[in-house]
Amino acid sequence: MHAYPTLIALLLVAVLIHEGDAIWCYRCTSATPGCAEKFNWRGIGFLGEQCPEPNDICVKVTERRGSKETITRDCLSALSFRTDIPADKYEGCRTAAKDVRLAHYVNHTIKEHDVKRDYFPDTTFCFCFLDHRCNGASGLQKSAALGLLAMAITLLLGR
Structure with a gap:
C-alpha cells in the first residue's frame, strides 16, 4: 500500500527529467483552433512535438497591427529564417x-510581398526552455506553477 506514493513520485520525476532529449514545444499558429491567446491544447489535437535541435528553445511570437493579432508557437530552430x-x-x-538592411535593394510596389517585414509594427518574442511545452502558457509562470502543484500532490499522497 505504501509503494504507490513512491511509484507516483518516481514516475513524476521520470516525466519531468529528460536529460539528453530535445525539448517538446507546441507548434501551431493562431489560425489553428485552440492556438490563439486563450490556448487550449485539446483544440489543436496534440501534445506538442519534439524540437529538431537538442538545445532548442520554445518560442511564442505575438505580432500585432491594430486589432489584428497573429500568434505563432514553435521551436526557435524552426524560426531561424526570421531576421x-x-x-x-x-x-x-x-x-x-x-533589421535596417532588410530589403534594402528591393524596389517594387507590390506591398503584399512585405519584403521589409513591416506589416506588423508590434512583434514580441517570448522564450522558454525550462519546461516542456512551455510556449502554450499565456504567461511563462504557468508551467512553473503546474510543476509545483504536481510536487505538492505527490507530497500529499505520500503522507
Missing part, C-alpha cells in the same frame, strides 16, 4: 529586433 529574432534568448519576453 527579427532578439539577440537575448533567455527566459522571458522581448520586442523584435529591427
Whole structure:
C-alpha cells in the first residue's frame, strides 16, 4: 500500500527529467483552433512535438497591427529564417529586433510581398526552455506553477 506514493513520485520525476532529449514545444499558429491567446491544447489535437535541435528553445511570437493579432508557437530552430529574432534568448519576453538592411535593394510596389517585414509594427518574442511545452502558457509562470502543484500532490499522497 505504501509503494504507490513512491511509484507516483518516481514516475513524476521520470516525466519531468529528460536529460539528453530535445525539448517538446507546441507548434501551431493562431489560425489553428485552440492556438490563439486563450490556448487550449485539446483544440489543436496534440501534445506538442519534439524540437529538431537538442538545445532548442520554445518560442511564442505575438505580432500585432491594430486589432489584428497573429500568434505563432514553435521551436526557435524552426524560426531561424526570421531576421527579427532578439539577440537575448533567455527566459522571458522581448520586442523584435529591427533589421535596417532588410530589403534594402528591393524596389517594387507590390506591398503584399512585405519584403521589409513591416506589416506588423508590434512583434514580441517570448522564450522558454525550462519546461516542456512551455510556449502554450499565456504567461511563462504557468508551467512553473503546474510543476509545483504536481510536487505538492505527490507530497500529499505520500503522507
